Amino acid sequence: MRLTPKSSADRIDGAGTAPDGRPVLLVRVRALPENGAANAALLAVLAKALKLPKSTLILDSGGKGRVKSVRAAGDHAGLRQALDRLSVSLGSAVD
Template sequence: MSARIPVKLTPKSSKDAIEGWGVDPDGRPVLKVRVRAQPVDGAANAALEAVLARALGVPRRDVNLARGNQSRLKMVEVTGLSDSEVRERLSAG
């Protein structure tokens, strides 16, 4: 079982934070996340994975970037949780 989370990442922020759900330019839901890391050598992507793992209460190894390595719009896969469990855990936080 795994869930896929569409994410809009903002690097070089003043803090690591999940800002909640928004929409992308095509009207699809995306999770807005900010990280302090700069988008250099995968640092922002690694920070994104760590922020999501902490928020979801899963090991860091269970959160992986599936698509969007060099884009602000990304798809993250979470192993061990369903889509509904992910939404519930993110809404509770």
């Protein structure tokens, strides 16, 4: 995922490409990149979009960078459904 802090709104902008060529989810948050505020806002935006409790998501890597990795805990089927719902909603928003 590629995080843009200090945005005008908390939102997922769709898919993009990281500098190394990997596909990423583009996420914007209003929070400043200070004391972990932007990272916490990222997890909140993802939890809301995936309709999962915030406690099931943790920042796996990229704590101080823009490109981040998030890990989700829970049952595989439920997580798959949440990702599928997000994919469908992003597809209709991007098209």
